[in-house]
Amino acid sequence: MQLRSVTSRLPVRHTEAIIGNMVSNSSLFTDIPFDQDGKHIGYIQAPQSTNTAGWANLFIPLIVIKNGTGPTALLFGGNHGDEYEGPVTLLKLARSIEPDQIHGRIILLPALNTPAVLNNSRLSPIDGRNMNRAFPGLPTDTLTGQIAHYVSSTLMPLADLVVDVHSGGRSMHFLPSANMHRVADPTQMRAMVRLGLAWGAPYVFIYQDVAGGGLLPSYAESLGKITLGTEMGSASQYGPATLRLAFDGLRRVLSEMGILTSDTVQTGLESSVQHAPASPVSTSTLVSSELRDDYIMSPASGIVEPLVELGDDVVAGQAVAHIHFIEQPAWEGLVVRARTAGFVMSRRAIPLTGQGDCLVVVARPCDV
Ligand SMILES: [Zn+2]
Numbered sequence: 001m002q003l004r005s006v007t008s009r010l011p012v013r014h015t016e017a018i019i020g021n022m023v024s025n026s027s028l029f030t031d032i033p034f035d036q037d038g039k040h041i042g043y044i045q046a047p048q049s050t051n052t053a054g055w056a057n058l059f060i061p062l063i064v065i066k067n068g069t070g071p072t073a074l075l076f077g078g079n080h081g082d083e084y085e086g087p088v089t090l091l092k093l094a095r096s097i098e099p100d101q102i103h104g105r106i107i108l109l110p111a112l113n114t115p116a117v118l119n120n121s122r123l124s125p126i127d128g129r130n131m132n133r134a135f136p137g138l139p140t141d142t143l144t145g146q147i148a149h150y151v152s153s154t155l156m157p158l159a160d161l162v163v164d165v166h167s168g169g170r171s172m173h174f175l176p177s178a179n180m181h182r183v184a185d186p187t188q189m190r191a192m193v194r195l196g197l198a199w200g201a202p203y204v205f206i207y208q209d210v211a212g213g214g215l216l217p218s219y220a221e222s223l224g225k226i227t228l229g230t231e232m233g234s235a236s237q238y239g240p241a242t243l244r245l246a247f248d249g250l251r252r253v254l255s256e257m258g259i260l261t262s263d264t265v266q267t268g269l270e271s272s273v274q275h276a277p278a279s280p281v282s283t284s285t286l287v288s289s290e291l292r293d294d295y296i297m298s299p300a301s302g303i304v305e306p307l308v309e310l311g312d313d314v315v316a317g318q319a320v321a322h323i324h325f326i327e328q329p330a331w332e333g334l335v336v337r338a339r340t341a342g343f344v345m346s347r348r349a350i351p352l353t354g355q356g357d358c359l360v361v362v363a364r365p366c367d368v
Contacts, residue, residue, distance in 0.1 A: 025139045028150040032062050034107070034158060038099055040064045044109075046146060048126075058115065060147065063094040063108040070104025071257055074159035075250070076151075077109070079131050079166060079216055081116020081123070085232040086165030089246040097260065104259045107155060112147065112216075122169055132166075133212050135219040152219060161195070161257050162220035162227045165246060168234035172358065174346045175310050176245055177205035178253075179229045182290065182368070183221050191226045193368050197284050198256035199249035205231070205345065206288035206366060210295045210358075228253065234349050288366040293339035296320060296360040298353040300334055306347055308360065314338045320360045323353065338362055 077086020137148030254260035342364035
């Protein structure tokens with residue numbers, strides 16, 4: 001799909017970006033071309049007026065790599081600001097891939113919620129909102145919703161593949177996975193699972209939204225896009241293993257899509273050059289958490305003593321956590337039990353819990 005953009009170098013409100021027959025009245029704009037071969041590095045700019053800068057723009061990094069015709073991959077990191085696997089992976093990917101190594105186009109946003117990434121916070125420090133609950137957004141929304149709207153109206157129509165790289169951030173530990181919802185279209189579902197398997201993570205994970213709608217992947221899925229999310233560990237699992245899995249896995253997915261055609265890795269960093277060539281071989285296990293009871297929420301606030309670790313098998317009725325109450329030292333505390341059987345896909349990483357915080361996610365093998 002070709003972009004015919006009408007953009008201005010001035011952040012004029014209600015600048016129109018025209019994509020096909022779709023008109024977006026977003027206030028965001030970029031002068032990066034989407035339809036020219038080559039590697040283009042710059043920013044999406046969003047109007048922002050602050051106490052110290054009355055006339056200002058928020059700069060959101062954007063890289064477009066294009067070579068001829070072929071599918072378009074739209075890649076996101078930093079949807080949640082305290083999940084740095086995505087930003088690091090996409091920055092390395094943008095530097096390492098040259099146009100002659102691809103067929104088609106790769107659009108990379110390494111820090112979708114740039115203020116949150118710079119603030120090491122899950123939510124935006126500007127409007128307090130969760131980018132991954134703001135989709136599809138509105139042009140008249142707060143900043144987070146305006147960015148979501150630009151993505152929904154201007155970028156997603158260009159995409160065949162949408163990848164949103166997440167991890168558990170500070171709050172949850174995860175077994176690494178490429179993930180998705182179970183969508184109604186069997187052709188779309190099979191394509192997403194095939195790409196998920198190509199990632200080569202230990203798991204391909206089908207999950208449900210138990211904490212609200214408005215997710216970027218949900219919206220992309222609703223448009224029929226081949227969509228992948230990830231949970232690449234957590235802030236405390238952040239390290240060479242999860243970063244290598246994110247980088248190599250995303251390259252394998254781009255190869256499986258027919259976009260990345262070369263195994264050459266040129267990041268300029270010796271450790272990265274030594275990465276094994278991308279391979280579509282996958283040993284992933286397909287699992288899901290599709291029951292409401294798979295998501296075990298804390299019944300009370302307190303200090304969590306985890307009784308199970310990632311990967312442990314659990315049976316219904318098994319104690320998975322013990323909540324202790326520092327204000328009542330004589331109390332025995334509260335034992336939290338699994339209500340379904342399977343294994344621990346995720347568990348809370350922060351020792352303090354509030355009532356309703358997710359303590360454990362139980363998953364089990366499944367089919368599509
Ligand atoms: Zn996330």
